[in-house]
Every structure is written in C-alpha cells, then in structure tokens.
Amino acid sequence: MIELPPAHSIRHPTESDHWAIVDAIGRWWDTPNAGTVGRLLPRLFVQHFSGTSWIVESESGEIGAFLIGFRSQDDPEVAYIHFVGVDPELRGAGLGRGLYELFFEEMKAAGCTEVHAITGPSNRRSQEFHAAMGFTAHGDRDINGVLAYPDYDGPGEWRVVFERSL
Ligand SMILES: CC(C)(COP(=O)(O)OP(=O)(O)OC[C@H]1O[C@@H](n2cnc3c(N)ncnc32)[C@H](O)[C@@H]1OP(=O)(O)O)[C@@H](O)C(=O)NCCC(=O)NCCS
Numbered sequence: 001m002i003e004l005p006p007a008h009s010i011r012h013p014t015e016s017d018h019w020a021i022v023d024a025i026g027r028w029w030d031t032p033n034a035g036t037v038g039r040l041l042p043r044l045f046v047q048h049f050s051g052t053s054w055i056v057e058s059e060s061g062e063i064g065a066f067l068i069g070f071r072s073q074d075d076p077e078v079a080y081i082h083f084v085g086v087d088p089e090l091r092g093a094g095l096g097r098g099l100y101e102l103f104f105e106e107m108k109a110a111g112c113t114e115v116h117a118i119t120g121p122s123n124r125r126s127q128e129f130h131a132a133m134g135f136t137a138h139g140d141r142d143i144n145g146v147l148a149y150p151d152y153d154g155p156g157e158w159r160v161v162f163e164r165s166l
Helices: 015-028 034-040 044-048 095-110 124-132
Strands: 008-011 054-058 063-071 078-086 114-119 136-138 141-143 146-148 160-165
Touching: 015 034, 015 044, 015 063, 015 078, 044 063, 054 095, 063 095, 078 095, 095 114, 114 124, 124 136, 146 160
Parallel strands: 078 114
Antiparallel strands: 008 054, 054 063, 063 078, 114 160, 136 160, 141 146
C-alpha cells in the first residue's frame, strides 16, 4: 500500500486535472526542455487512461505527485509508464516508488509481465530513479556517458529505453 505524505490523498485523475498536471511538469522538470515537456501529455491521457493513472493531492487540492500509465493495446502483457512526477518538496521520501509499486501491482494483477518507460539522456535523475526501481536501461549509442537510441522520437530526440519484468 502506498504511503502518502501527511494530509494527502490519492485518486485517479479526471479531465479537469489535465492543466494542473501539465503545469506541474513545467514547474517540476529541471531538464533543458522543461517548458515544452508538458506537450507530451495531451488531454487524451486523462480521457482514456485515467483508470491506470494516479494523482496525489493535498487537502487544499494542490497536486503533489502523479503517474500516467496504461496497458498496451497491441501487447496486453506490456504496461507502459508515460509520465511520473513528484513535487520537489515531497521528493526523496518514497512517493515515486509508491506510485510505481501501485502501478506494478495493478498491471501484474491484470496480466502484464513487463513494464516499459523512456526518458531523455539528460534526465539523470530519472535514470537513477528507474535503476533504483529495478529497470534495465537500453540504448545503442553513448551520449555523454549514457546509452540511448539516437533520433528515437524524431531528429535529435534521443531516448533511453527502460524495461522491467513484473
Ligand atoms: C524521478 C522522481 C519521480 C523520483 O521521485 P521521488 O519521490 O523522489 O522518488 P523516491 O523517493 O520514491 O525514490 C525511489 C528510489 O529512487 C532513488 N532516487 C530517486 N531520485 C534519485 C536521484 N535523484 N538520484 C539517485 N537516486 C534517486 C531513491 O534513492 C530510491 O531508491 P530506494 O527506494 O532503493 O532507496 C522525481 O525526482 C521527479 O519528479 N523528477 C522530475 C520528473 C521526472 O524526471 N520524471 C521521470 C521522467 S517521466
């Protein structure tokens, strides 16, 4: 069971949470592209993947953390985590781990045998986090000491691919 910070609760996101999540991405990410990362989370994710996503919020309704994930339509044995974010003030206390473990548990119960995610080569925090969560990082080219796939998401958009068994 996920351990929440004091005076916080957890629920599935609704469409009305969409902008708050995108806004949090702009404030919480410290990668060079932080201002545009939120564009990778269009409204469709809270319209169609709410049941496999979570939002943690304070009693006053401030977003504290979120996870956006889903089960693959094409390969039902694969679960995918599209985004995870924790308010910088709540980091380092197991909230990111708790959200991942909650997702792992539900996807495993649904029949998934593996979970995938990706990140950018510059997002070292994400790479450390995924390593701690038991993911193996994949890539076929070295960029500043990190293995990644060049042009994975378009020209210049290199990505580190993470995989973990459930
Ligand atoms: C990555 C992120 C979600 C981690 O959240 P968090 O609540 O601080 O993580 P936790 O406290 O649950 O840590 C879980 C594990 O990851 C490790 N970890 C987390 N951040 C780390 C860091 N910066 N460096 C090294 N290890 C780290 C912890 O040591 C912990 O390991 P343990 O459980 O084996 O002791 C958070 O830093 C964040 O929101 N970052 C910005 C958004 C982002 O980059 N998201 C990922 C890409 S979608």
